[in-house]
Amino acid sequence: MGAIVAHLGPNGTYAEAAALAYTKWLHQKTGQECCLRPYPSIAQSIRAAAEGQAHLAVVPVENSLEGSVTMTLDTLWQLDGLQIRHALVLPIVHALLSCAEKLTDIRTVYSHPQALAQCQGWLSQFLPWVQVVPTNSTTEAIENLEQEKTAGAISSQRAAQLYNVPILAGAINDNPDNCTRFWVLSLKSVSEAFNFGENQASHSHTSLAFSVPANMPGALAKPLLVFANRNINLSRIESRPTKRSLGEYIFFIDIEADANEPFVQAAIAELAAYTETLKIFGSYSILPI
Ligand SMILES: O=C(O)C(=O)C[C@]1(C(=O)O)C=C[C@@H](O)C=C1
Numbered sequence: 572m573g574a575i576v577a578h579l580g581p582n583g584t585y586a587e588a589a590a591l592a593y594t595k596w597l598h599q600k601t602g603q604e605c606c607l608r609p610y611p612s613i614a615q616s617i618r619a620a621a622e623g624q625a626h627l628a629v630v631p632v633e634n635s636l637e638g639s640v641t642m643t644l645d646t647l648w649q650l651d652g653l654q655i656r657h658a659l660v661l662p663i664v665h666a667l668l669s670c671a672e673k674l675t676d677i678r679t680v681y682s683h684p685q686a687l688a689q690c691q692g693w694l695s696q697f698l699p700w701v702q703v704v705p706t707n708s709t710t711e712a713i714e715n716l717e718q719e720k721t722a723g724a725i726s727s728q729r730a731a732q733l734y735n736v737p738i739l740a741g742a743i744n745d746n747p748d749n750c751t752r753f754w755v756l757s758l759k760s761v762s763e764a765f766n767f768g769e770n771q772a773s774h775s776h777t778s779l780a781f782s783v784p785a786n787m788p789g790a791l792a793k794p795l796l797v798f799a800n801r802n803i804n805l806s807r808i809e810s811r812p813t814k815r816s817l818g819e820y821i822f823f824i825d826i827e828a829d830a831n832e833p834f835v836q837a838a839i840a841e842l843a844a845y846t847e848t849l850k851i852f853g854s855y856s857i858l859p860i
Pocket residue numbers: 579583584585586587631634640663683685686707708709710751
């Protein structure tokens with residue numbers, strides 16, 4: 572049976588490119604067949620995996636220029652039961668797609684907010700007069716181009732080929748080394764039924780998030796010392812609002828250690844004493860893609 576893999580659509584998004592890279596790796600490693608299924612938003616693709624409509628979801632989590640994809644972090648925090656199976660990092664090269672003949676004809680630029688932000692320097696240098704309009708994905712932005720000859724969309728070269736739209740400018744991201752990290756998510760029960768190629772000896776990273784019981788001195792220092800005292804390196808820390816009241820945060824942390832190791836289990840047990848709600852999103856490795 573093929574595994575259904577949810578991703579942000581319509582076809583041609585970077586999330587789909589990440590899902591394709593992951594399913595190719597998985598097929599080579601385990602022979603597992605997969606079938607990709609696009610969803611209109613990142614949140615809906617995560618919910619599809621959480622509610623069992625899809626076996627996996629491949630979602631962007633962090634970009635080298637713009638930082639966290641907040642919709643992914645917020646949705647993961649709200650839902651229960653999802654685990655991170657793998658991470659993968661893709662280079663992101665944006666192009667300006669348009670049916671206009673030249674840059675000076677462009678009046679509106681559509682794209683996903685992350686992509687718009689990753690090209691803000693280029694936009695202010697070459698198209699300072701345009702109206703910038705956010706869309707749910709870089710490929711949703713392409714829908715407007717045929718009717719609106721003065722519109723452009725920031726998307727990938729692959730999407731330009733897929734939708735047969737001309738590229739007016741290539742490699743427009745503000746840093747040539749632009750890249751985005753994606754997570755592969757699934758319910759725990761799904762990985763018991765499928766072979767997701769995870770039976771390697773150890774995982775390089777564990778991701779977790781917690782809220783703290785009160786805004787007081789040491790509220791964050793105590794949880795962080797749990798890792799520092801055991802020589803466990805943090806590779807990332809990010810805060811998001813709890814959405815309850817101003818100044819209350821959820822902290823998302825990635826550590827460079829496997830939660831199956833006894834010393835990491837001891838750290839997590841101690842961490843629970845200093846946190847209000849603690850969610851462990853699992854241990855995983857970064858795929859060599
Ligand atoms: O809109 C897309 O094509 C996506 O896959 C989303 C997304 C993101 O949310 O970060 C993925 C990678 C790039 O960083 C830009 C956009």
